[in-house]
Amino acid sequence: MTAIRALPATTSYAVGFGVSSVRTPPTNLRSRRVVNAQAEPSDKSVEIMRKFSEQYARRSDTYFCVDKSVTSVVIKGLADHKDSLGAPLCPCRHYDDKAAEATQGFWNCPCVPMRERKECHCMLFLTPDNDFAGNEQAISMEEIKELTANM
Amino acid sequence: MAMAISSSSLLVAPSCQFHSQFTLRSSSLFASPPLHHAFSFRPIKCKSPLRPLAMRRSSKATVVTGQSWTTSVLDSKTPVLVEFYASWCGPCQMVHRVIDEIAAEYEGKVKCYVLNADKDPQITEEYDIKAVPIVVLFKNGEKCESVVGTMPKEFYVAAIERVLSSSS
Numbered sequence: 001m002t003a004i005r006a007l008p009a010t011t012s013y014a015v016g017f018g019v020s021s022v023r024t025p026p027t028n029l030r031s032r033r034v035v036n037a038q039a040e041p042s043d044k045s046v047e048i049m050r051k052f053s054e055q056y057a058r059r060s061d062t063y064f065c066v067d068k069s070v071t072s073v074v075i076k077g078l079a080d081h082k083d084s085l086g087a088p089l090c091p092c093r094h095y096d097d098k099a100a101e102a103t104q105g106f107w108n109c110p111c112v113p114m115r116e117r118k119e120c121h122c123m124l125f126l127t128p129d130n131d132f133a134g135n136e137q138a139i140s141m142e143e144i145k146e147l148t149a150n151m
Numbered sequence: 152m153a154m155a156i157s158s159s160s161l162l163v164a165p166s167c168q169f170h171s172q173f174t175l176r177s178s179s180l181f182a183s184p185p186l187h188h189a190f191s192f193r194p195i196k197c198k199s200p201l202r203p204l205a206m207r208r209s210s211k212a213t214v215v216t217g218q219s220w221t222t223s224v225l226d227s228k229t230p231v232l233v234e235f236y237a238s239w240c241g242p243c244q245m246v247h248r249v250i251d252e253i254a255a256e257y258e259g260k261v262k263c264y265v266l267n268a269d270k271d272p273q274i275t276e277e278y279d280i281k282a283v284p285i286v287v288l289f290k291n292g293e294k295c296e297s298v299v300g301t302m303p304k305e306f307y308v309a310a311i312e313r314v315l316s317s318s319s
Binding site for chain 2: 094
């Protein structure tokens, strides 16, 4: 554990990524516990959002994050909002009133900043010049499950 | 051991070796008191090789809530870093890893916390937080720096250093 924790202590994210994908599940347990303690979205919604993400990435010439656990978590977050609000509200924001926000639509994925300027601070859709961009526009259900298994 | 006579600071490294050899040869009962004794004499130098180990094992960013906000953040004598996150925010998890590293590296100098914006909306709204992840730095209970989004570690470190070196 100490060795693995020591490795990402780098000066840039680029190295951290490589390491994170190699991490064994137990290492993540403690840090992830903090982030997540919520119910799982339905498989149906996850599949809808997965498909949407692949299609929109291709359509907008954007790519998934080099760390696809980021992609996976965001897809699940969108699915969760789709389940609870009926719309895929951006999971990387705080809202005073989620239901009102979902109705209003500005932050429903793909949000207005994404459609207008290809800005996705959730890092689901990244332009190729972004340091975090990988070179994939596809993600499987298996990947999503695997990469969010420790949450 | 000739060095021991010349300078007390030079004694540090050789005496460490000496004690470890000594421990191996003698029974553990007798070995521990002199070793302990040697440590209390020792200036910082011999302590430092042990520190990285301790640092890696211990500190990580801990959870702060609305209930513990005043005591943990506002009343803190040392500067405080708070990462606001949301449950299904992918990039927040990346920032988390960096903040955990920073928590270990700045142990004793900066207290590091994470706050779930969904679970503590009152704090989140009080500081007008919209986008997550966002890392906010506090000194003497006042918000003094914030870093929005997912940034390289240097950004957070630079912000911390500014806060640590500022007089107020």
